[in-house]
Amino acid sequence: MDDAGLEFDWLFADEFPAVMRAVYLIVHDLDRAEDITQDAFVQLLRHWKKVSRYDRPGAWVRRVAIRLAVDAVRRERVRALLERKVEPPHMRGPVDVDVMRAVRQLTGMQRAAVVLFYFEDLPLSEIANILRCSGATVRVHLHRARKRLAGILGEEVIEDVP
Amino acid sequence: MSLDRRLRDALQRSSSVVDPDVGRNLAIVRRRTRRAVIRQRVTTTLLAAAMVAAAVVLGPRLLDIIRSQHETPPARPSPSALVGSYHADLTGAGGPLATARLAGPWTLTLNGDGSILWNAPPGSGVTEGLPRDTYQVTGTQLVTNLFRSLCRGSGVGSYSWTRSGGTLTLVTVRDGCQLRRAILTSVPWRAR
Numbered sequence: 001m002d003d004a005g006l007e008f009d010w011l012f013a014d015e016f017p018a019v020m021r022a023v024y025l026i027v028h029d030l031d032r033a034e035d036i037t038q039d040a041f042v043q044l045l046r047h048w049k050k051v052s053r054y055d056r057p058g059a060w061v062r063r064v065a066i067r068l069a070v071d072a073v074r075r076e077r078v079r080a081l082l083e084r085k086v087e088p089p090h091m092r093g094p095v096d097v098d099v100m101r102a103v104r105q106l107t108g109m110q111r112a113a114v115v116l117f118y119f120e121d122l123p124l125s126e127i128a129n130i131l132r133c134s135g136a137t138v139r140v141h142l143h144r145a146r147k148r149l150a151g152i153l154g155e156e157v158i159e160d161v162p
Numbered sequence: 163m164s165l166d167r168r169l170r171d172a173l174q175r176s177s178s179v180v181d182p183d184v185g186r187n188l189a190i191v192r193r194r195t196r197r198a199v200i201r202q203r204v205t206t207t208l209l210a211a212a213m214v215a216a217a218v219v220l221g222p223r224l225l226d227i228i229r230s231q232h233e234t235p236p237a238r239p240s241p242s243a244l245v246g247s248y249h250a251d252l253t254g255a256g257g258p259l260a261t262a263r264l265a266g267p268w269t270l271t272l273n274g275d276g277s278i279l280w281n282a283p284p285g286s287g288v289t290e291g292l293p294r295d296t297y298q299v300t301g302t303q304l305v306t307n308l309f310r311s312l313c314r315g316s317g318v319g320s321y322s323w324t325r326s327g328g329t330l331t332l333v334t335v336r337d338g339c340q341l342r343r344a345i346l347t348s349v350p351w352r353a354r
Binding site for chain 1: 164166168169170172173174175176177179180184187188190192194195198199202248267303339
């Protein structure tokens, strides 16, 4: 295997689990999260010659994966609406069921904003870049998401967005 | 516990179930990438082949259409510049006209509706047929099917024209009918 191939393998081992975790928290389905993350890495490998020259190829593939996840949630919500089907995906492990069920009520963009902000601890500017919107729009997504979650969970909203 | 704290904890705990087999996933990604690249190459090749085939099949037809557009005479222009009656005395003309007993005085009447009336020399036995012969004028060029009865199978003839005072002079551009060429171009035509 050449240097480029080795470099890709290193990045893959480093990033795949982390990217898949973020995707899973958005789509709430382990198999789908794995598929979406694979899709993102397929794109990365296809564009590896170019992307490997970037400062942070990992950020590139994460951005692609998050966007694919948001699209998947959007499609899933439309499909559920059309079929009037509200069947929550199966979540395994030590899950705070109430919180995750509440998160499932959010739109794809709100879910992504919540995951990137609370789980990935990314700054608003980077979240905006990943979601292809302005920082102000990210704030709106986060604000609405928190308000919705607080309503569902019966919690008080305390803003911690800078 | 605040909502934000609860969210962070819940997301952290939920994510702990994600522990993918990196080696298996890497193999899958490599395989899928190979397939995607092959699919893309096949698609590109097929597309290129389809374009070449389309060019081979449709190219000549397109060229024909383009050529025919250039060759089709434009909408009938106003022939007003030539409208009128003309006569020419071809009594002294030899060659094919003498052989065909067409030497003598001729008259032509070019009408504004694009039709032409003509009279052959007395005794020639040649008469106009129906429908009437016609002409079209484009710039300095005149195209006509004049003398169809004499020029069977020769199609139309093309002539350049100049008019000076009462004299109309025709010069052959292209015409396969020898008799029509002789009648129209042997001498200038004079307006009546």
